Amino acid sequence: MAKVKDTSISSRIFDVMIWLVMAFMLIICVVPFVYMIALSLSSAKAIINGKVSFWPVELNLEAYSKIFTYPNFFRAYGNTIFYTVVGTAIALVMTILFAYPLSKSYLKGHGFFTKVVIFSMYFSGGLIPNYLLISSIGLTGTRWAIILPFAISQFNLIILINFFKALPTEIEEAALIDGIGYFGILPRIILPLSTAAIATIGLYYAVFFWNDWFNGLIYLNTPQYPVMLFLRNIVNGTMVVGNASSASADTAMLGISTKSAVIITSTLPIIILYPFLQKYFVKGLTVGSVKG
Amino acid sequence: MKKASIIVLVLLGTVAMLFAQAAKEQAVSEVPVEFSMYYSDNATLPFKDSWLTVQETAKIANATVHYEAIPIADYSTKVSLALNTQTNAPDVILYQTTAGENQSLALNGAIVPISDYSEWTPNFNAMVEKYNMQSDINKIRLGDGKYYYLPSLTDVPFYDGGIILRQDYLEKKGLAAPKTYDDLYKILKAYKADNPTSYPLTILAGPRVLYRMTMPAFGVSLGRNGSGGSRVLSWDYEKLEFFEGAISEEFKAYISFFAKLYKEGLLDPEMAEPIDGGTWSRKMATGASMATWAYYDQIGGVTAASEIEGFKLQMYPALEGPAGAHHQQKNRLGSGIMFPTKTTKRSDFEQIVRAVDKMFFSEECSKIWCIGVKGVTYTEENGKIKYSDEIMNASEGIYKYMQLAYGCGSDVTQMVWVNAREMTKYDENYAAINAAVEAIGDVIQYIPPTPKFDDLKAEEAGMLLTPLADKFEVWCDAFLTGKKSIDKDWDTYVKEMKSIGIEKFCTLYNANL
Numbered sequence: 001m002a003k004v005k006d007t008s009i010s011s012r013i014f015d016v017m018i019w020l021v022m023a024f025m026l027i028i029c030v031v032p033f034v035y036m037i038a039l040s041l042s043s044a045k046a047i048i049n050g051k052v053s054f055w056p057v058e059l060n061l062e063a064y065s066k067i068f069t070y071p072n073f074f075r076a077y078g079n080t081i082f083y084t085v086v087g088t089a090i091a092l093v094m095t096i097l098f099a100y101p102l103s104k105s106y107l108k109g110h111g112f113f114t115k116v117v118i119f120s121m122y123f124s125g126g127l128i129p130n131y132l133l134i135s136s137i138g139l140t141g142t143r144w145a146i147i148l149p150f151a152i153s154q155f156n157l158i159i160l161i162n163f164f165k166a167l168p169t170e171i172e173e174a175a176l177i178d179g180i181g182y183f184g185i186l187p188r189i190i191l192p193l194s195t196a197a198i199a200t201i202g203l204y205y206a207v208f209f210w211n212d213w214f215n216g217l218i219y220l221n222t223p224q225y226p227v228m229l230f231l232r233n234i235v236n237g238t239m240v241v242g243n244a245s246s247a248s249a250d251t252a253m254l255g256i257s258t259k260s261a262v263i264i265t266s267t268l269p270i271i272i273l274y275p276f277l278q279k280y281f282v283k284g285l286t287v288g289s290v291k292g
Numbered sequence: 293m294k295k296a297s298i299i300v301l302v303l304l305g306t307v308a309m310l311f312a313q314a315a316k317e318q319a320v321s322e323v324p325v326e327f328s329m330y331y332s333d334n335a336t337l338p339f340k341d342s343w344l345t346v347q348e349t350a351k352i353a354n355a356t357v358h359y360e361a362i363p364i365a366d367y368s369t370k371v372s373l374a375l376n377t378q379t380n381a382p383d384v385i386l387y388q389t390t391a392g393e394n395q396s397l398a399l400n401g402a403i404v405p406i407s408d409y410s411e412w413t414p415n416f417n418a419m420v421e422k423y424n425m426q427s428d429i430n431k432i433r434l435g436d437g438k439y440y441y442l443p444s445l446t447d448v449p450f451y452d453g454g455i456i457l458r459q460d461y462l463e464k465k466g467l468a469a470p471k472t473y474d475d476l477y478k479i480l481k482a483y484k485a486d487n488p489t490s491y492p493l494t495i496l497a498g499p500r501v502l503y504r505m506t507m508p509a510f511g512v513s514l515g516r517n518g519s520g521g522s523r524v525l526s527w528d529y530e531k532l533e534f535f536e537g538a539i540s541e542e543f544k545a546y547i548s549f550f551a552k553l554y555k556e557g558l559l560d561p562e563m564a565e566p567i568d569g570g571t572w573s574r575k576m577a578t579g580a581s582m583a584t585w586a587y588y589d590q591i592g593g594v595t596a597a598s599e600i601e602g603f604k605l606q607m608y609p610a611l612e613g614p615a616g617a618h619h620q621q622k623n624r625l626g627s628g629i630m631f632p633t634k635t636t637k638r639s640d641f642e643q644i645v646r647a648v649d650k651m652f653f654s655e656e657c658s659k660i661w662c663i664g665v666k667g668v669t670y671t672e673e674n675g676k677i678k679y680s681d682e683i684m685n686a687s688e689g690i691y692k693y694m695q696l697a698y699g700c701g702s703d704v705t706q707m708v709w710v711n712a713r714e715m716t717k718y719d720e721n722y723a724a725i726n727a728a729v730e731a732i733g734d735v736i737q738y739i740p741p742t743p744k745f746d747d748l749k750a751e752e753a754g755m756l757l758t759p760l761a762d763k764f765e766v767w768c769d770a771f772l773t774g775k776k777s778i779d780k781d782w783d784t785y786v787k788e789m790k791s792i793g794i795e796k797f798c799t800l801y802n803a804n805l
Contacts (some may be wrong), residue, residue: 047570047576048597071340072361128376135379213364218373222360233363234335256570 033264033271040064040255040260047256063261072247076227077266079143080210083226084152084270087147087209090200094151095160100186102157103164127218134219145219146212146226153208156201165192199280210270231266234259306755325643326356327383327635330371332704333361341701344668349662353651374632375402381632383644388703390432390440390631391521392741397752398440405438408563412645415653416442421706428624435804442653444629446709449736451729453587453592454505454619459606461582472612473509473549476583480558483582494560494581495589496572498656499772502550503587505620507739508611510546512537513621520740523761525798526791527740534740535799536794538764539786545614547771548778552561555774564769573597578603588722592689606721609729617732621737628707655769657757658708663716664698677716691717744805756797763788 034054039047040057040063050055067073103108124130130149131140139145167190169186175189176182191198213228220226333339339361342344350357362370362384369453371388372424374381375397390398395404410417418428425445432439455476461483462469470476474688495502504517512518512526516535520527526537537543553559560567560581567575575581577598591605610619629648633640651657663670663677670679679683679690692716694700701717715723729735767785770776776785 044593045597045599048573048594049599050574050578070338072338128373131373131377132379135377140380217363217366217370222362229363229366233333233365259570 028208034263040257040264042257044255051263054166062259063255064256064265066255067261067265070230072222072225073227074229075179076225076230079224080227081268083146083212083216084206084209084285087150088202088205089166090147090150090211091153091156092198095153095157095205096186096191096198098152099160100164101158102192102226117154117157125203131218140219141221141224143220143224146215147209150212150215153201156204159201160194160197163194167193195279197279203277206238206273207270227266230285231262234262295714301385318488319660322645323640324341324356326338326358327644327647328358328360330367330374330385330386331359331361332335332367332387333366334364337695337702338339338665340699344665344697344803345660345699345705348665350450350662352654352657353647355647355651357651378402378632379728381634383631383635383638385630385632387626387627388441389443390434394435394440394746395631395742396747397434398434399747402633403440404633404636405436405440406442407433409642409645413649413653415440415649415655416681417580419445419653419658421523423624425624425779431741432625433744435746439575441628441630442649442707443625444703444707444709446622446624446626446711448681448711448730449622449624450711450714450735451619451726452589453612454585454725455608456584456586456588456591456605456607458604459583460604462603464602468792469608470611471617476611477549477553477558480553480583481556484556484558484800485625487579490582491560491562491575492558492581493583494575495563495566495584496586498566499563499769502585506550506611506613506724507543507546508618509611509615510549510623511542511613511615511765512540512546513660513740514543514625515768516765517759518710521742522740522797522801524794525766526799529737536789536798537579538760541791542615544778544782547768549773551772551778553567553770564773572798578601588718588725589689589691595786607725609725609732610735617735618737619735619737627703632698652707653703660700660711661699661702661706662708662710664694664700669694669698669700677713689719724801741805743801745804749800749804752798754799756793758788759792759796760797763792 001107029134031054038052038056041059041061042052043058043062044062046052046057048264053255069279080121102110102117104110125133134145139148171189171193172185175185182189213226216224216226305593331339340361341359342776344790346357365657367387372393373387373393374385388394390403394403396599398405406413420426423445429443432441432443436438449757455470459472459478461467462479465482465486467479467482468475469480484490500515500517503515504513505516507513507515513520514524514526516523518526520534522534524536524538525534526535526540526542528535550559552773554561555754560575562571572586573594576584576594577600579600591607595603595605629652631645638644642655652661663679664670669683672678678693683690683693683697687693689697691701695702699705711726714732715726743749743753767788771778771781771785793801
């Protein structure tokens, strides 16, 4: 059936308005990146003299080649890829395993565990008790310290519980009648129907693990640091100018082009993920929100 | 005869004991020791295990050191966690003092009172004696009379940052180098007249840099970077006691001067937000500003990059204000080395302390941390240090190149700063400025003493400090930007500061000196 196209003037004006608003939003989102890329590819002299706007001036790759001289950058980059891939995989498995039983309100203890989840969402032990707990189970100083304790996010868990609840129970009953046991229903029936929700929370987890620097800082040792900690040091660390008790003149600044190059290199991979998961993203969020 | 035999026996015994002690010390330093150490890592000087300084000093101390390079922005968080929990803490922590939280941690037993083990730090003791710093050391003793870290030692603090101006502009207009704040005002006014869209005076980072470098000339030192950490009190160098600097006439004169600059468009309004290094460089290089307070080694890059013909930046000695020509206060002691209590549980604790003492405070190693290894980075001719051609010709300058290539001259690891030795790493211009500053005399005053609070007093002071510091920041900003009138609102401000206890706070400080 052909689509009915509204060609009235008011409708066209409305379309134009929408396009303008969207174009404006797009510019707001894209401009900082374009500017960063232009800075990272321009010469220091051009930047200091205020010549760079949205196009590289005196094009060069010096900033990127300088990153190679940082002893820990690529190790940190490798660490972050590990935390993101392994962390997201573990987090998805754990969240799915927890969300599925919690989506069955007839199960014993359902109410209790749901309350525990909600409670821990609003109240946490605080930094030092958490640190002591993670230390006492021997995780501090190991890569698992920033993967296992964050394997289940309450927010993602609730999204998935609602999604599972929205699936028709008849499908599961049919599967039972057809001879698939309880342990077969989740991987063979539920998960294939839940790709949108899983992709969505997978993206949330991936972004969390990619961006996390604080947990890395407190639980890990230098060789295990993620790249975001490195990035933070490059961007923020150099703002600590001229310590009041400083004896030396060690207050030199890092070039803007180098900062920009580090920002681009460390954020681009996770940004690239979005377009590929976009089709699941909206669907995953909205499907879980309506039950019935 | 019997008496003589006894004397001989006693003498022999004493000599034997001395030999035994010496042999023990020798044995202790010969046994290799392995320990971990927190290092505050700055992105402008990224730490490298392979640095010549790191390798050589470890070799001399016969130690295997596992450096944990922690980003400087988060260093205090990591150290605080390590000291509070003692789990996963390193054996040694660099770049620490007992100010703030560490004071209470020290008094509660989380940090080793290193003064109790002074026989294990012979090199540190020798340096303290050599530079006559015993009275300085006494200033870092806490309420229990002990000191908890081995501070870095500076024989004569030097003028590494200050007022920087466009020398080419002064020459072009036939203006003399400024000596006072009034001279500076006239220069800024002239530049504004020539360049109406400019803000002649800008600063690097936030207002705290401006405040800490300029307030001493007006007789106060306040705010987040105010020396002494009291934020709202200042030190009276004649009476040797604290006074309520934030509500004093001295501060009123200070803020009136800068409010005038602000009102007349002579002071960069963006200074309220941190101005990062790039923005600051751009403002200076393009002529949007012509004066600033910053550090000497930062001006080279701007001069090289500017496209203004004849552009030249120069640092000048501290300007004279109502209280004289003074710059940011400095101590002869700086951040230093601390041992978490956990380390005492190690059977080789003595070896660790001795190795650390040797690595950072021995003549040999302290020289390495400053100028590298003889024959590699420098040679000595008639007692004069001559750096290798590679260092002399480095585009970043001697100081920065030696930092990046060898790890020399880092605040974190260099514990002994000898002014004359430092000057060999700078150009003649810098040495001349320092000589001019020294000729003025007493430009860099000492940082006021830290009160020796016990736990309860420290908490009481902390509770008074937070609202006082917050209120001061708000009013200071309002006075500067003209949101509040200094003439009309000053009394209200003083009344408010008094109502939240500035006088009580001051009494508390003075009672615990």
